[in-house]
Amino acid sequence: MHFLVVEDTADVAEAITERLGRGGHACDRAASLEDARHFAATSAYDLVILDINLPDGSGLDFLRWLRQRKDAVPVLVLTARLAIDDKIGALDFGADDYMVKPFDLGELEARVRAIVRRRTGEAGATLSAGNLDFDMATRRATVAGEALQLTPREQLLLEIFLINKGRVLEKDELVMRLFGMDTDAGPNAIELYVGRLRRKLAGAGLEIRTLRGLGYQAQATTPGTVAP
Structure with a gap:
């Protein structure tokens, strides 16, 4: 965040x-x-x-x-x-x-x-979407109980998408949320991290959609769905 x-x-x-x-x-x-x-x-x-x-x-x-x-x-x-x-x-x-x-x-x-x-609106420290759980305290993500190996940046990006499920997030906003203002990172870096995160979330109940010209939108889905 x-x-x-x-x-x-x-x-x-x-x-x-x-x-x-x-x-x-x-x-x-x-x-x-x-x-x-x-x-x-x-x-x-x-x-x-x-x-x-x-x-x-x-x-x-x-x-x-x-x-x-x-x-x-x-x-x-x-x-x-x-x-x-x-x-x-x-x-x-x-x-x-x-x-x-x-x-x-x-x-x-x-x-x-x-x-x-x-x-x-979560009661506990865990953010969830279908079979995907992310513990904000331990920074641990699991899919159907199996741990995901995520880098700190990927953990943060997943947390951002889970907190903002259903909301369209522009690339520039994601740059700020992921790297802060003191950064030379740009939209290409976001595309790279989103691509990596999508691959690691294969089979998970969270779909990260690309909305051309707008940004990204994460939604809970039936596990196994592949994002476009």
């Missing part, structure tokens, strides 16, 4: 992006409100991890800005503030969760997975 980490403390931002990156996620980093607005205006994100105390203002101003734009991206707020009024304020402004610094990176990952599950 594609995350935006808004945090001005370099070592904290680096620790978060490194931990989430090891899980196969693409992360962009913003150290100020200005940078955060720029990133959010030019790219789509699956989640924003937002510090409240920023050098050019409050992260809550960015949260309000997102919601005023009708941007429903999930937001996990990080802050050193302990007052209950701050927590209530963040949630009332549209935050999906709230963590107080210092925090455990393992708990942060778990909260991120919980937010994604709520967004997709």
